[in-house]
Amino acid sequence: MKRKIPCLCDNTFTAEIPEEIDLDRDSSYLGEIENGSFMSFSCPNCGKLHKPEFPLVVTWPSKGLRLELIPEQDRMGFYRRKKEKGDNTEAVIGYIELADRLAVIRDGLEPAVIESLKYYLYLKAAETSPENEINIWYHGRTAAAAQDGEGAALEFHIQGLKENSMALTHIPFSLYEKTAGDYAKHPRAELFISLRHKNYLSVQNMMLPGNLK
Ligand SMILES: [Zn+2]
Incomplete structure (x- = not known):
């Protein structure tokens, strides 16, 4: 649908915003979401780049995935x-979390x-930089993983450790496998339950003020 995007230069322009995208049918979206160019618009008057967030449903039928994207500004809402969604729709909040989940x-x-x-990475970052606002995103498997198990x-990318720069950190795949084993055996363990709020699975739920849970 057409949406109005207001710019600081007092110009308002309209952009065609999809309400639902199917990643099997149009795989070019995957790359755009990954490199951050998805839903980027330049103001035709002053050239300023806008990245507005609008509600969106993302389906990926071959992966059995159906996600509702909630704009970051609607997080508290x-x-x-x-009302809970009755189907198996999972929620993600903000485009960065969308990109992260699709990479996973x-x-x-x-x-x-x-x-x-x-969550473990957050705890580690909080020890070294207790003052900073930290964000952690999954990026991908390292090249070594693609060739062999060694x-x-x-x-993972960590935002907020150093000013204006993204820190990288790696977690051995063996630790992933060990945690996956724990999850398979005890999916109702406290840590895993705390990560979920209704249809929203995210480490962000661990950072919630208690009255919201
Ligand atoms: Zn403008």
């Missing part, structure tokens, strides 16, 4: 939402395990 699915990994590994690792 989502937590207060009474692309790499054939279990989202609950990735989110719990992120030295295989998962790469």
Whole structure:
């Protein structure tokens, strides 16, 4: 549908915003979401780049995936939402989390395990930089992992450790496998349950003020 996008230069322009995308039918979206160019628009008047977030349904039928994207600015509204989606739609909040989750699915990994590994990384980052606002995102398997099992690792990006730069960290694939084993045996363990709020699975749920849960 057409949406109005207001710019700081006082110009308002319209952009065609999809309400639902199917990644099997149009795989070019995958690359765009990955490299951040998805839903980027330049103001025709001043050239400023806009990355507005609108609600979106993302389906990937071959992976059995159906995601609802909630714009970051609606995060608190989502937590207060009474109505639960009756189907198997999973929620992600913000485009960065969308890109992260699609990378996890692309790499054939279990989202609950990735989110719990992120939680460990948050705890580690909070020890070294307690003052900073930290964000951690899954990026992908390292090249070593693609060739053989030796030295295989998962790469995460950490935002907020150093000013204006992204830090990289790697978690050995063996630790992923160990955590995946724990998850298979005890999916109702406290850590895994705490990662989920209704249809929203995210380490962000661990950072919630208690009254929202
Ligand atoms: Zn403008």
